[in-house]
Amino acid sequence: MSDxxxxxxxxxxxTQIPPAPPPASETGPVKWMRxxxxxxxxxxxxxxxxxxxxxxAVVSIAPWFIHSVWVADSLAQCREIDTGACFAxxxxxxxxxxxxFYPSDAYWRxxxxxxxxxxxxxxxxxxxxxxxxLAFTAAYPMLCYFLIFGGSIWGPLLVxxxxxxxxxxxxxxxxxxxxxxxxxxxxxxxxxWLMFIVDPLSGLIADLIPIGLPRVETRLVGGFLLxxxxxxxxxxxxxxxxILLALGRQSGLFIVKTICVGFIEFIRGVxxxxxxxxxxxxxxxxxxxxxxxxxxxxxxxxxxLFASAYMxxxxxxxxxxxxxxQYEAADALGLDYWMATRLIIMPQALKxxxxxxxxxxxxxxxxxxxxxxxxxxxxxGVIAPIRADQNWxxxxxxxxxxxxxxxxxxxxxxxxxxQYLERKLKTDHR
Amino acid sequence: MQKSVFFGTIAAAGLLAGMASAATLEDVKARxxxxxxxxxxxxxxxxxxxxxxxxxxxxxxxxxxxxxVLGDGKKVNFVPTTGxxxxxxxxxxxxxxxxxxxxxxxxxxxxxxFTFVGVNYYDGQGFMVRKDLGVTSAKELDGATVCIQTGTxxxxxxxxxxxxxxxxxxxxxxxxxAEAQQKYLANACDVYTTDASGLAAxxxxxxxxxxxxxxxxxxSKEPLGPLVRQGxxxxxxxxxxxFNALVxxxxLGVTSANVVEMSxxxxxxxxxxxxxxxxxxxxxxxxxxxxxxxxxxAAGGNYGEIFERxxxxxxxxxxxxxxxxxxxQGGLLYAPPFR
Numbered sequence: 001m002s003d004x005x006x007x008x009x010x011x012x013x014x015t016q017i018p019p020a021p022p023p024a025s026e027t028g029p030v031k032w033m034r035x036x037x038x039x040x041x042x043x044x045x046x047x048x049x050x051x052x053x054x055x056x057a058v059v060s061i062a063p064w065f066i067h068s069v070w071v072a073d074s075l076a077q078c079r080e081i082d083t084g085a086c087f088a089x090x091x092x093x094x095x096x097x098x099x100x101f102y103p104s105d106a107y108w109r110x111x112x113x114x115x116x117x118x119x120x121x122x123x124x125x126x127x128x129x130x131x132x133x134l135a136f137t138a139a140y141p142m143l144c145y146f147l148i149f150g151g152s153i154w155g156p157l158l159v160x161x162x163x164x165x166x167x168x169x170x171x172x173x174x175x176x177x178x179x180x181x182x183x184x185x186x187x188x189x190x191x192x193w194l195m196f197i198v199d200p201l202s203g204l205i206a207d208l209i210p211i212g213l214p215r216v217e218t219r220l221v222g223g224f225l226l227x228x229x230x231x232x233x234x235x236x237x238x239x240x241x242x243i244l245l246a247l248g249r250q251s252g253l254f255i256v257k258t259i260c261v262g263f264i265e266f267i268r269g270v271x272x273x274x275x276x277x278x279x280x281x282x283x284x285x286x287x288x289x290x291x292x293x294x295x296x297x298x299x300x301x302x303x304x305l306f307a308s309a310y311m312x313x314x315x316x317x318x319x320x321x322x323x324x325x326q327y328e329a330a331d332a333l334g335l336d337y338w339m340a341t342r343l344i345i346m347p348q349a350l351k352x353x354x355x356x357x358x359x360x361x362x363x364x365x366x367x368x369x370x371x372x373x374x375x376x377x378x379x380x381g382v383i384a385p386i387r388a389d390q391n392w393x394x395x396x397x398x399x400x401x402x403x404x405x406x407x408x409x410x411x412x413x414x415x416x417x418x419q420y421l422e423r424k425l426k427t428d429h430r
Numbered sequence: 431m432q433k434s435v436f437f438g439t440i441a442a443a444g445l446l447a448g449m450a451s452a453a454t455l456e457d458v459k460a461r462x463x464x465x466x467x468x469x470x471x472x473x474x475x476x477x478x479x480x481x482x483x484x485x486x487x488x489x490x491x492x493x494x495x496x497x498x499v500l501g502d503g504k505k506v507n508f509v510p511t512t513g514x515x516x517x518x519x520x521x522x523x524x525x526x527x528x529x530x531x532x533x534x535x536x537x538x539x540x541x542x543x544f545t546f547v548g549v550n551y552y553d554g555q556g557f558m559v560r561k562d563l564g565v566t567s568a569k570e571l572d573g574a575t576v577c578i579q580t581g582t583x584x585x586x587x588x589x590x591x592x593x594x595x596x597x598x599x600x601x602x603x604x605x606x607x608a609e610a611q612q613k614y615l616a617n618a619c620d621v622y623t624t625d626a627s628g629l630a631a632x633x634x635x636x637x638x639x640x641x642x643x644x645x646x647x648x649x650s651k652e653p654l655g656p657l658v659r660q661g662x663x664x665x666x667x668x669x670x671x672x673f674n675a676l677v678x679x680x681x682l683g684v685t686s687a688n689v690v691e692m693s694x695x696x697x698x699x700x701x702x703x704x705x706x707x708x709x710x711x712x713x714x715x716x717x718x719x720x721x722x723x724x725x726x727x728a729a730g731g732n733y734g735e736i737f738e739r740x741x742x743x744x745x746x747x748x749x750x751x752x753x754x755x756x757x758x759q760g761g762l763l764y765a766p767p768f769r
Contacts, residue, residue, distance in 0.1 A: 076746070079637060092480050101482040219509070281518035375470055375510040384471030385478040385510075387608065388486070390746045393473045394635025396608055 074391035089392045090402050096386065097402065100222015100377045106150075109213065110225050113147040116140065117232070125417065138163075141236075148221065148229070150213035154202040159194065166190045218296040222377030224406060229296075230303055230378075231365040231410075237304035238364070239357075242311025247341065249316055260312070267309035273370050275302045280374035299371055307364045314360055318353030319345065351425045358418035362411045379403040454526050454658070454665035455717055458499055463507045466492035467525035470510040473631035474741035474749075475531050475551075484508045487740040490730040491529040491550055491656050491673060498672045498722040503729030517542055520659060527669050529656040533583070538657075547670035549655040550733075552753040552762050554648035555587050556626035558633060561641050563620060568647035572597040577610050577619035579603075584624055587650040607632065625652055627741065627749055634746040667716050675705055675723040677765040679732035681756050686731035693724045705768045712768075733763065 024030055037047040067084025070091055078086035090097070099107060120140035123133035142156035169189040174182035206212065221229065248260035267275075279298040322345065330340035350357070372381035383399045386392055458464050468489055469476040476486040484506075493503035509525045516532065519525050521543070531553075532538070534546040559565050559574075568591070578585050580603045592599050602619040604610045611632055614622040622629065626648060633639050656673060658666050679685070682702050684692060693706040703709035707720030714720075730736050734756075741749045755761025 075635065096478070096482055101478070104481070217507075219507075277514070280515055281522065285518075285522055372470075373512055373514065375512050375515055377510070381470065381510075385476070385484075386471070388469075388471035388473045388475070388477035389479065390474060390477070390634075393631060393746070394611070396612065 075394050076391075085398050086395055087398055089386065089395050089398060093382075093386050093392075096382050097223045097379055099225050100382060101220040102222070102225065103214075103216060103220065106214070106216060109147045109150070109216075113144045114228070116143065116147075146213070148216065148225075149218060150215045152202060152206040152210070152212040154205045154209075154211070155198065158198045158202050162190055162193050162198075165193055218294050219376075221296065223379055223382055226296075226371070226376060226378050227365075227368050227406075230300060230368040230371065233300050234303040234307045234364045234368070235361050237300075238307030238311045238360075241304065241308035242315055243346070245308060245312035246315035246319060249312065250319060264309045264312050267306055268313070272303075272306050272367055273373060275306055276370060276374050278302070295374075295376070299374070299376065303364070303368070307360065310360050310363075311357065314353050314356035315349060317356060318349035318351075321352050322348055351422075354418055354422050354425070358414055362414055365410060365414070366407060379406065454662050455499065455668065458526055462500065463505045464492065464496040464499060464527075465507045465509055465525045466495070467509050467511045467516055467519050467528040467530055468492065469530045470512055472531055472628075473634075474627070474745065474747040476510075485740070487551065487736060488529040488531060488656075490736040490740065491676075492527070493729045494676055494726040495527065495669055495672045497729035498675075498718060498726040499668065501719075501721075501725050503725075517544070520544065520657070523659075526665070527656055527658045531654040532657060534653045534655050534657075543660040544657045545660050545666045546655050546657045547666055548673045549653040549762075550673060551627065551654040553625045553627050553652035553654055554753075555584050555623060555650040555652065556629050556648055557645040558614070558622045558629045558642055559620060559645065561643050565645070566643075568645045568649070569595060569597075571599065571621060573599065574620040575600045575602055575618070577602045577604050577613050577622045579607075579610065579624060580605065583650070583652075588623055591649045611635070627747075630749050631741075631747045634748055664716060668718065671716065672722075672726050674765040674768070675726055676733040676736065677756075677763050678705060678768055679723075679727045680734040680763075681758065681765070684727060684732060686728055686735060689724055689727045693721065701768050 021027070025034060038044040064084045067082040068087050069078045069081045069084065070087050072078045072081060072086065072088035073092075075086055075089070078088055095104065095107070099110060102110065117140070119133070120137045123129045123131065123137055139160060142160045146153055146156045166186040166189055170182040170186035172182075173185040177185075245260050245264060248256045249264065251257050251260070276299060279302045280295060283293065283298055326344060326348065327340070330344040333340075335343065369378055369380045371378050372384075375381070377385075380400075380403060383403070386399065387395060466489075468484060468486075471477055472486070472488070474486060475488045476484065479485055489508070492506050492508065496506045497503040509519060511519050511525070511528070511530060516528055516530055517538075520528050529550075531551065533553075534549060538544055539546055557568050557571065559571075565571065571592075576588065576599045578588055578601050585601075588599070588601075599621075602613060604613055607624070607628060610622055610624070613619055615636070622632070624632075626644065629644050633642050633644065636642060656669055658669055678701070679689070682699060682705075684702060684706070689706070692702060693708060696703045696708040700709060704712055705723045707713055707722070707724065711720070713722045731739070737749075737751065737754065738744060741747045743750060751759070751761060753762050755763065757764040
């Protein structure tokens with residue numbers, strides 16, 4: 001400001017008043033506590049009680065951790081060393097928790113499969129990565145199967161080859177006989193290829209060029225490895241099947257609709273544990289004894305079917321939430337059914353259903369522990385023979401707590417990812 | 431046409447199933463491993479060690495049979511079974527035999543179409559109480575709160591016992607043994623009742639086992655033994671006599687340490703010679719080689735050795751032989767003569 005003004009207008013302050021710090025009650029932790037913990041008398045009372053409970057819990061549990069024992073040969077030895085938790089059992093049986101009874105000289109195989117899983121899942125989970133990585137994702141299931149269960153490499157390779165085979169058969173017949181014939185021909189080709197050709201052919205090639213890893217029986221796979229296999233196969237399989245079922249349920253084609261409704265209602269009407277018992281015991285009666293239809297495969301199929309029925313209903317909720325105008329707009333643009341579904345309906349419906357979908361995933365992941373009742377060694381199943389060992393009999397909290405921690409990390413991670421996805425896809429219609 | 435093919439396949443499958451169940455021995459030999467159903471974890475009876483190998487009192491029976499049939503006690507494919515899946519696993523052919531502390535009862539033997547080949551552990555239901563209660567006999571338990579596993583025969587036995595003796599009790603229902611341990615230690619019940627071997631194993635895990643006593647009364651019969659499918663008598667004979675060989679070996683003083691030595695040349699005892707194949711062709715009678723019993727005994731020792739190593743008095747479980755002593759020692763182990 002100029003000098004003249006300062007003399008003429010006296011009541012205007014010449015200098016700015018230096019900013020004062022906010023009052024103590026309106027800043028920092030004090031403010032936060034006043035607002036969040038002690039905003040009213042009932043709130044203050046609840047806060048005090050909660051804090052007291054937390055302090056009490058920490059004070060009673062902390063010694064258990066502080067006095068924990070990490071290296072010992074038995075529970076008795078643990079008790080001699082200190083009074084707290086006996087985590088030595090986790091230490092000794094760590095590999096069993098992770099891999100079950102997987103042969104220890106082949107631990108690198110599941111580890112490698114897990115690392116590759118991260119690579120395969122990355123382009124699906126994060127959309128800014130190059131799309132070409134998806135090719136690896138498509139090839140991953142067979143690669144993972146080969147790594148974990150071993151055997152000749154040609155079987156998985158030939159199974160993988162069935163996709164291009166079906167595609168080219170479809171294109172060829174499609175050009176000459178229309179899409180329905182193309183679909184049928186592709187399906188027939190797939191079935192013939194997978195059921196009658198892959199086995200003898202892979203055996204033949206394996207005789208000529210034997211490349212492969214030692215076989216690992218599926219019954220040896222256990223621990224968190226088994227949880228991850230069942231959980232990830234269930235999640236990856238139920239999502240596409242669930243979408244198809246949801247679309248089928250809304251379809252105008254009577255037979256398709258009836259089949260989808262019947263399937264969904266049947267599966268939803270039966271507890272998972274019943275299906276697991278069917279997988280583990282009843283199927284044995286139906287199938288001839290010679291057929292070596294692996295228990296893990298049976299369980300995987302039923303888990304996928306079970307989860308996809310729930311997934312279908314979640315996605316149907318998303319479809320129902322879309323305004324009718326969206327469907328009509330797609331029709332007005334001249335899009336056919338599949339294009340409209342792919343470009344307009346599904347992106348919106350799926351976005352709406354994210355919380356429900358992730359909810360189903362988390363539920364499915366935790367339901368994998370049910371396989372311990374049919375004597376598969378998921379982490380909870382591993383605990384039983386460990387506790388039966390004379391050295392560790394009597395340990396409860398440490399084992400179950402460790403498993404709980406693992407599940408918490410996985411489920412919390414899924415939950416956080418879904419929140420990230422919701423924020424990213426938020427296109428406020430509000 | 432399609433339908434008839436389908437039903438034809440089912441019928442053929444059924445036929446195959448009927449045929450396959452008849453020759454378990456051939457199946458096992460062709461497969462090269464014995465599929466043996468065991469428990470998912472019972473202290474002392476079936477458990478895994480740090481390297482993931484199965485071990486235990488029941489598991490030893492599997493190993494002995496595998497050694498007798500295949501010559502190697504390690505050639506066993508252990509199929510863990512729960513109380514719910516064990517019988518279907520055996521009936522459907524998923525396992526060749528069950529060695530999974532299963533009580534021999536009428537309906538399991540007759541109605542479920544299994545053959546129990548023997549009793550490898552004579553168990554019975556007992557009671558455990560805290561010492562400071564001052565109780566010395568189950569007859570003094572009138573009015574007690576009892577931790578009891580629901581849906582088991584122990585629940586029915588308990589009700590019967592208290593009714594017969596004109597006493598009352600208050601049941602505290604529990605689901606698993608682990609839960610029972612917690613409840614009992616937290617004083618939620620005065621008494622914990624289950625099979626006596628289970629009580630001993632549970633007590634061994636307490637911080638101060640000496641503060642608890644197992645009452646002398648045994649109120650039920652629980653003969654636990656290995657079983658096979660009905661209808662394949664040759665296979666049942668193999669499992670039965672493999673187990674009998676372990677019992678006879680203890681009776682005659684054949685151990686894992688001296689069995690190989692004894693089988694090299696005939697000894698003074700003709701029964702040992704017949705069993706170990708230095709006299710006669712007894713193995714061939716059931717389709718095995720001469721050395722079958724030698725291998726079975728060498729795999730894990732005789733009955734006494736298996737008992738001492740897994741559940742005997744020197745282990746934390748600390749079971750006395752009791753009923754499971756040889757008949758010459760006042761127990762019930764009485765294998766038929768080997769001739």
